[in-house]
Structure formats: C-alpha cells, structure tokens
Amino acid sequence: MELSKEYNHKDVEDKIYKQWEDNGCFNSEINPLKEPFVIMMPPPNITGRLHTGHALNFTLQDIFIRFNRMLGKETLWLPGIDHAGIATQSVVERELLSKGIKREDIGREKFLEEVWKWKEEYGDTILDQCKKLGVSADWRRLRFTLDDRYADAVLEAFVTYYNEGLLYRGEKIINWCPRCHTALSDIEVEYQEENGKLYFIRYPSEDGSDSIVVATTRPETMLGDTAVAVHPADLRYKDFVGKFVILPLVGRRIPIVADEAVDPELVLVP
Numbered sequence: 001m002e003l004s005k006e007y008n009h010k011d012v013e014d015k016i017y018k019q020w021e022d023n024g025c026f027n028s029e030i031n032p033l034k035e036p037f038v039i040m041m042p043p044p045n046i047t048g049r050l051h052t053g054h055a056l057n058f059t060l061q062d063i064f065i066r067f068n069r070m071l072g073k074e075t076l077w078l079p080g081i082d083h084a085g086i087a088t089q090s091v092v093e094r095e096l097l098s099k100g101i102k103r104e105d106i107g108r109e110k111f112l113e114e115v116w117k118w119k120e121e122y123g124d125t126i127l128d129q130c131k132k133l134g135v136s137a138d139w140r141r142l143r144f145t146l147d148d149r150y151a152d153a154v155l156e157a158f159v160t161y162y163n164e165g166l167l168y169r170g171e172k173i174i175n176w177c178p179r180c181h182t183a184l185s186d187i188e189v190e191y192q193e194e195n196g197k198l199y200f201i202r203y204p205s206e207d208g209s210d211s212i213v214v215a216t217t218r219p220e221t222m223l224g225d226t227a228v229a230v231h232p233a234d235l236r237y238k239d240f241v242g243k244f245v246i247l248p249l250v251g252r253r254i255p256i257v258a259d260e261a262v263d264p265e266l267v268l269v270p
Contacts, residue, residue, distance in 0.1 A: 017131055026136045028076035037068040038076045041137060043145060045084035046122045047091050050129045058135050065136055079130070079137035081123050083115075083146045086180060086188060092118050119144070203228055203245040206253060212237070212245060222247070225254055232258035 004011075020026065039061055044054055061077065069075040092115050093103050103111050123144070130137070143150055161167045175184040199219040204211045212228055225247055230237040240256045247254050 013132070013134070017134065020136070021139070026077070026138050027140060028074055028138050031074040034072065034074035036076070037065075037073040038078065039065060041077060041079045043080035043082035043143075044126055045082050045087060046119050046126065047084050047087045048122060050126055054129075055133060058130065058133055062134065062136055069136075076141075077135075077137040078141055078143070079127075079135070079139060080143040080145065081119075081126055083119065083144070086177070086182060086184060088115060088118065089180070119146075201248060203248065205240075206244040206246060210240075212240065212256070223250060227255050227257050229257050229259040229262050231260060231262040231264040234262070234264040 041061065042057065044050060065075055065077045092111070095118070096103065096106075096111075096114060106114075127139075127142070145151075158167070175186065175189050176182075177184050196217040198215050198217060201214050201216065201219060201222055202211045203214060212230075214222075214228065216222065228245055230240060232241070237256070241258045243256050244253050245256060246252070
C-alpha cells in the first residue's frame with residue numbers, strides 16, 4: 001500500500017477514535033482493587049462552538065487522564081455540557097429575533113422548546129468537536145446540567161446546606177439585567193471603559209486647623225467612609241497620622257491611618 005504524500009486526518013483520526021470507543025478504551029468501572037483517578041470535566045456552554053481556550057483546557061486534562069490510565073489506575077474523565085443559563089437564553093433570543101420572533105410573543109413553554117432545540121444542535125456539535133480533539137472521556141456517563149438527576153442532586157445539596165445553616169439570605173448589591181429581569185453573575189457582565197469625572201472632597205481636621213482633600217469618581221461612597229489613609233513615608237501627611245477628620249455631610253469623626261497600599265506618587269490636582 002502506497003502512503004499518501006500528505007497527511008489527511010479525515011482518513012485516519014475518525015477511524016482510530018471509533019476503535020477506541022468500540023473497545024471501551026475510555027470506560028471506567030468501580031474497581032476496589034485499583035487506585036481511582038477522576039476528573040470532572042468543566043462543562044462547556046451550549047452557547048455555540050468550542051474555542052481555543054477549550055482546546056487548551058481539554059488537552060491539559062487529557063494529558064493527566066491518559067498518563068494516570070497508563071499507570072494502571074481506574075481512571076474516569078466525566079464529561080458534561082452546561083445549559084449556561086442566561087447566556088443561552090440570550091443567544092436563543094437573538095436567533096428568534098433574526099426571524100422576527102420575540103420571546104414574549106411565543107410564551108414560556110414554547111421558548112423552552114426553542115432552548116432545547118438549541119441544546120440538541122449545539123450540544124452535539126460540541127461533543128463532536130471534543131471527539132475530534134481526541135478527548136478520552138467516558139461518554140457513556142455524559143451529563144447535562146438540566147438533566148433531571150443532576151437538577152435533583154443540586155436541589156438536594158442546596159436544601160442540605162440550608163438546613164445545616166451553611167446558606168443564608170441577605171440583602172446584597174448584585175448585578176441586575178433590566179431587560180431580562182434577572183440577576184447576573186460577574187462573568188456574565190460585559191464591562192466597558194468610559195471617561196469619568198473626579199470629585200474633590202475636603203475633610204476638615206477635628207480641631208478645624210487643617211484639612212485633607214480626597215479625590216474620587218464615586219462621591220456617593222463617601223458616606224460610608226471609616227478612615228482616611230495616607231502613605232507612611234509621605235512627608236506631606238506625617239503630622240496627620242493618628243489624628244481625626246470630620247466626615248463631610250455626616251459629621252462623623254474618622255481616623256487618619258497610615259497604609260503602604262496608598263500610592264504617594266499619584267497626585268491629583270483639582
């Protein structure tokens with residue numbers, strides 16, 4: 001048989017991967033006679049296709065899995081895909097809008113059907129991409145974060161933690177989407193830089209003989225100040241440390257403290 005002058009992965013890699021799967025090379029079973037080695041795959045989101053970051057992450061995990069498998073350990077790489085919550089909702093909404101359909105027009109149940117259709121399409125695409133990378137996961141154990149068993153396990157864990165006093169409810173500042181009417185995690189927030197304005201606030205000393213000027217882009221946070229910090233080596237304020245200033249508007253007495261976290265080179269002039 002004459003070898004091709006050029007390597008064509010389509011003629012080779014799919015066949016090899018199928019042989020691996022058919023022979024159960026990636027399968028893992030409970031075996032008390034072997035040392036276990038397990039990696040839970042960080043599930044990629046079903047919001048589209050894999051990117052370079054996924055390829056790097058999966059490659060590193062695969063190295064650990066294959067190495068420990070060759071050491072004779074009972075090795076499990078548990079695969080999964082993530083519903084991605086609000087991110088998936090957004091891409092499905094955009095897909096519908098491209099067809100002139102609004103989420104509100106079709107109702108909750110119909111919209112959920114569209115989300116599941118998206119999952120079936122892009123979930124399979126992601127799994128195919130993983131296999132193209134040679135990911136040696138036990139695909140028999142594939143999990144989706146909206147599977148009933150998975151959701152029940154999450155609910156059980158939540159209730160258990162709550163009953164043990166490990167969870168509590170309180171008032172906190174959160175990220176809120178005014179369009180979706182839902183909370184957002186920090187990683188779902190898209191930040192952008194914009195030109196702000198500096199506000200200069202004069203803090204009079206306790207005896208009224210002097211003052212310290214503080215520059216800030218968030219003057220409303222001044223009401224919660226508990227101290228004014230200066231750098232211990234800043235000669236301008238060497239006589240201020242240990243004394244007190246009066247918090248404007250509130251009239252509260254707060255101390256002047258020394259902290260090396262302050263940048264003495266940063267000079268802001270009103």
